[in-house]
Amino acid sequence: MTDDTKDFAPSRRQFLSGAAAAGAGAVAGTAASAAGPDPLITEKQPWAQELGAGVDETPYGLPIKYESDVVRRNVEWLTADPISSINFTPIHALDGTITPQGCAFERHHSGAIELRKEDYRLMINGLVDKPLIFTYDDLERFPRENHVYFCECAANTGMEWAGAQLNGAQFTHGMVHNMEYTGVTLRTLLEEAGLDTAGDLKDKWVYVEGADASSNGRSIPMEKALDDCLVAFKANGEALRMEHGYPVRLVVPGWEGNMWVKWLRRIEVTDHAVESREETSKYTDTLEDGTSRKWTWAMDAKSVITSPSPQMPIKHGKGPLVITGLAWTGRGAITRVDVSKDGGKTWETARLAKPGEKMALTRFYLDTTWDGEEMLLQSRAMDDTGYVQPTKAQLREVRGENSIYHNNCIQTWWVNKDGEAENVEVS
Amino acid sequence: MTDDTKDFAPSRRQFLSGAAAAGAGAVAGTAASAAGPDPLITEKQPWAQELGAGVDETPYGLPIKYESDVVRRNVEWLTADPISSINFTPIHALDGTITPQGCAFERHHSGAIELRKEDYRLMINGLVDKPLIFTYDDLERFPRENHVYFCECAANTGMEWAGAQLNGAQFTHGMVHNMEYTGVTLRTLLEEAGLDTAGDLKDKWVYVEGADASSNGRSIPMEKALDDCLVAFKANGEALRMEHGYPVRLVVPGWEGNMWVKWLRRIEVTDHAVESREETSKYTDTLEDGTSRKWTWAMDAKSVITSPSPQMPIKHGKGPLVITGLAWTGRGAITRVDVSKDGGKTWETARLAKPGEKMALTRFYLDTTWDGEEMLLQSRAMDDTGYVQPTKAQLREVRGENSIYHNNCIQTWWVNKDGEAENVEVS
Numbered sequence: 030m031t032d033d034t035k036d037f038a039p040s041r042r043q044f045l046s047g048a049a050a051a052g053a054g055a056v057a058g059t060a061a062s063a064a065g066p067d068p069l070i071t072e073k074q075p076w077a078q079e080l081g082a083g084v085d086e087t088p089y090g091l092p093i094k095y096e097s098d099v100v101r102r103n104v105e106w107l108t109a110d111p112i113s114s115i116n117f118t119p120i121h122a123l124d125g126t127i128t129p130q131g132c133a134f135e136r137h138h139s140g141a142i143e144l145r146k147e148d149y150r151l152m153i154n155g156l157v158d159k160p161l162i163f164t165y166d167d168l169e170r171f172p173r174e175n176h177v178y179f180c181e182c183a184a185n186t187g188m189e190w191a192g193a194q195l196n197g198a199q200f201t202h203g204m205v206h207n208m209e210y211t212g213v214t215l216r217t218l219l220e221e222a223g224l225d226t227a228g229d230l231k232d233k234w235v236y237v238e239g240a241d242a243s244s245n246g247r248s249i250p251m252e253k254a255l256d257d258c259l260v261a262f263k264a265n266g267e268a269l270r271m272e273h274g275y276p277v278r279l280v281v282p283g284w285e286g287n288m289w290v291k292w293l294r295r296i297e298v299t300d301h302a303v304e305s306r307e308e309t310s311k312y313t314d315t316l317e318d319g320t321s322r323k324w325t326w327a328m329d330a331k332s333v334i335t336s337p338s339p340q341m342p343i344k345h346g347k348g349p350l351v352i353t354g355l356a357w358t359g360r361g362a363i364t365r366v367d368v369s370k371d372g373g374k375t376w377e378t379a380r381l382a383k384p385g386e387k388m389a390l391t392r393f394y395l396d397t398t399w400d401g402e403e404m405l406l407q408s409r410a411m412d413d414t415g416y417v418q419p420t421k422a423q424l425r426e427v428r429g430e431n432s433i434y435h436n437n438c439i440q441t442w443w444v445n446k447d448g449e450a451e452n453v454e455v456s
Numbered sequence: 457m458t459d460d461t462k463d464f465a466p467s468r469r470q471f472l473s474g475a476a477a478a479g480a481g482a483v484a485g486t487a488a489s490a491a492g493p494d495p496l497i498t499e500k501q502p503w504a505q506e507l508g509a510g511v512d513e514t515p516y517g518l519p520i521k522y523e524s525d526v527v528r529r530n531v532e533w534l535t536a537d538p539i540s541s542i543n544f545t546p547i548h549a550l551d552g553t554i555t556p557q558g559c560a561f562e563r564h565h566s567g568a569i570e571l572r573k574e575d576y577r578l579m580i581n582g583l584v585d586k587p588l589i590f591t592y593d594d595l596e597r598f599p600r601e602n603h604v605y606f607c608e609c610a611a612n613t614g615m616e617w618a619g620a621q622l623n624g625a626q627f628t629h630g631m632v633h634n635m636e637y638t639g640v641t642l643r644t645l646l647e648e649a650g651l652d653t654a655g656d657l658k659d660k661w662v663y664v665e666g667a668d669a670s671s672n673g674r675s676i677p678m679e680k681a682l683d684d685c686l687v688a689f690k691a692n693g694e695a696l697r698m699e700h701g702y703p704v705r706l707v708v709p710g711w712e713g714n715m716w717v718k719w720l721r722r723i724e725v726t727d728h729a730v731e732s733r734e735e736t737s738k739y740t741d742t743l744e745d746g747t748s749r750k751w752t753w754a755m756d757a758k759s760v761i762t763s764p765s766p767q768m769p770i771k772h773g774k775g776p777l778v779i780t781g782l783a784w785t786g787r788g789a790i791t792r793v794d795v796s797k798d799g800g801k802t803w804e805t806a807r808l809a810k811p812g813e814k815m816a817l818t819r820f821y822l823d824t825t826w827d828g829e830e831m832l833l834q835s836r837a838m839d840d841t842g843y844v845q846p847t848k849a850q851l852r853e854v855r856g857e858n859s860i861y862h863n864n865c866i867q868t869w870w871v872n873k874d875g876e877a878e879n880v881e882v883s
Contacts, residue, residue, distance in 0.1 A: 077669040081567025083538030088527035090558040093698040100515035111510030123693040124638040140508025170776040172823040175809040211551040242504040266550040271520040349597040382602040396599040
């Protein structure tokens with residue numbers, strides 16, 4: 030796939046030229062005559078006159094062809110090559126909270142590898158009494174848990190440090206997915222290897238690495254390793270897809286996706302952080318004064334309006350409008366999301382589809398009425414630590430403009446009178 | 457796909473011949489030498505020496521080739537043709553609770569049809585003040601909800617009335633799936649059409665039908681229609697797949713799948729049940745005395761052990777063993793699941809991965825130790841109405857043996873000393 034974002038930037042309106050507002054009435058639905066002939070029996074919408082597809086045709090199904098634009102997309106100019114690169118979840122077109130594996134964003138450092146279950150081995154070594162090598166079948170013999178967690182790349186929204194850049198929620202915020210994982214707790218496996226989890230674990234770490242050529246090694250403090258990390262082998266009920274680490278990946282709830290090591294190969298218990306490439310030259314945040322923050326693991330509270338948005342213009346004209354989006358926090362659960370139509374001057378509290386769950390995406394809705402005038406749409410998430418998602422100005426004040434990672438600022442979409450939306454920055 | 461069950465019945469052991477117990481030790485994992493050379497660097501499990509797949513290769517991904525057996529399967533001899541037929545979710549190979557759309561069972565009455573969103577219309581007519589026709593875009597303007605619900609075909613486990621028949625949880629219990637739906641409540645749309653939901657709705661019904669050639673019309677009492685039914689357009693975050701009713705299906709939580717009309721086309725408010733083909737000659741339960749139960753809508757509490765099971769033999773020999781399965785009830789939430797290893801003589805209470813949720817699949821685990829002896833594995837679900845899943849004998853006592861639908865009896869897998877499992881009946 031070539032650069033699919035070329036239509037979104039810089040001449041963004043071109044994309045929307047076919048989507049002029051249709052000027053629907055204030056009340057949805059067209060009046061039908063109950064007494065007259067069945068108005069559905071028209072040339073346009075007949076009953077099906079022919080048989081459809083049988084149950085033997087698609088042992089494993091794919092989306093219908095009419096949804097062929099709802100796919101992961103990469104941005105060619107972001108990285109030197111597609112092997113060490115990223116693509117984006119089409120969050121603008123999704124609803125609810127679960128992300129199907131097939132369109133959940135990918136980030137690889139040396140490409141997605143094919144690893145057979147039969148060849149899979151996981152070693153736990155280092156400061157443990159009983160170093161072990163587990164086969165895949167071994168892992169299936171330990172008690173399992175199920176949890177829905179979001180995974181967000183630390184670089185999500187990273188381009189926006191420089192101002193409004195990519196046009197579309199998929200590209201500004203699509204390095205996030207949310208799946209139901211099944212796996213064994215890392216605590217269980219560390220205990221099996223003889224780690225005394227009741228002993229003195231101060232200053233202890235685990236160093237985790239993958240079987241891919243990059244190895245993508247990361248240090249995780251023992252407190253987190255024993256808290257909620259999962260050695261996972263299923264996502265959304267089925268085996269992990271190749272691109273999500275088949276057969277086994279680490280799940281580090283609420284923490285940056287780079288630590289969720291795929292094709293998990295080795296876990297070493299150490300008495301120090303390794304300070305690997307991926308936690309020194311990368312995945313640190315350089316501040317205004319030239320110093321860098323490190324160990325910025327947790328993803329702070331964040332939200333984005335997925336519709337309306339640049340890829341999801343309002344096509345129905347004024348009247349009833351559903352504004353919807355996603356919110357999440359790596360520090361607990363979302364408690365509230367506010368929506369502004371005027372660039373942050375006034376706010377309305379959105380409806381959460383469900384109470385926020387720990388380290389999982391939360392869907393919010395604002396059921397409103399559009400007057401057909403311009404809007405500056407924003408959403409602002411709050412979590413159960415009391416944290417409030419900052420504006421871009423507030424974030425820059427603390428972090429400067431040298432960062433790449435951990436941009437969780439409030440996003441603004443400018444919606445014009447035709448219902449078209451554009452990524453903009455408000456001062 | 458041809459008859460994939462031919463290996464599972466009647467000569468069932470053939471299927472398992474390649475799966476002799478491997479005789480692993482009591483403790484999982486192989487001791488490694490922490491001091492010696494890295495034991496992972498072997499011919500069998502090297503570091504990846506080459507780059508993998510880039511992020512531009514699969515805009516929409518599929519399962520890795522090594523999982524090609526985890527697919528929907530149909531049973532040729534069950535129906536006259538694959539157009540009006542069923543296939544089965546590979547529940548034996550799944551874990552957690554979410555079912556990916558791609559392998560969620562299908563049941564069609566005249567095949568799965570392709571219907572474009574642009575051509576989609578939903579009519580609400582009959583006893584309403586303001587008959588309406590909605591476009592797809594209209595539906596998106598009403599407030600949405602998200603809910604995870606199971607959908608079970610009334611015929612699930614139906615073959616088992618005649619004794620142990622199909623060999624494999626996929627075939628005995630795989631007409632069930634569990635997804636996160638996004639949609640508008642049916643109540644909202646009925647109110648938009650002017651139904652006075654505060655008025656006298658005694659003896660009122662809705663009659664719902666699909667746009668496929670079969671129309672598959674069903675009557676639903678108004679109380680249920682206004683309670684929790686959803687007019688849904690997303691499942692697991694993305695658009696419904698063609699085979700699940702794209703672009704819009706009805707969701708009738710806890711009630712038999714036949715009522716979850718796909719390609720939803722019309723909803724008529726009536727003062728009587730239509731008594732259509734699908735609720736008279738089909739989807740009724742003939743009792744021992746020749747009379748038939750009708751309006752048996754709710755799916756009673758049920759459970760099945762998915763592993764070990766005929767398609768999932770124990771391959772690791774004695775020692776630690778995870779027994780897992782699914783439980784669900786159409787009358788509320790699962791509160792407890794018990795597991796028996798001796799055909800129902802003694803029971804142990806299983807661990808629920810999460811507290812049971814209303815009308816949704818619940819995953820249970822029994823973390824146990826296998827002594828290498830034969831087992832007669834059973835699971836028994838209980839729900840928050842106090843209902844306990846019956847034995848097959850108890851069910852036959854009440855319902856006789858003429859039924860096809862609503863078989864929610866306790867399932868038995870006989871596990872032999874080699875870890876192979878078979879569908880059996882215990883007296």
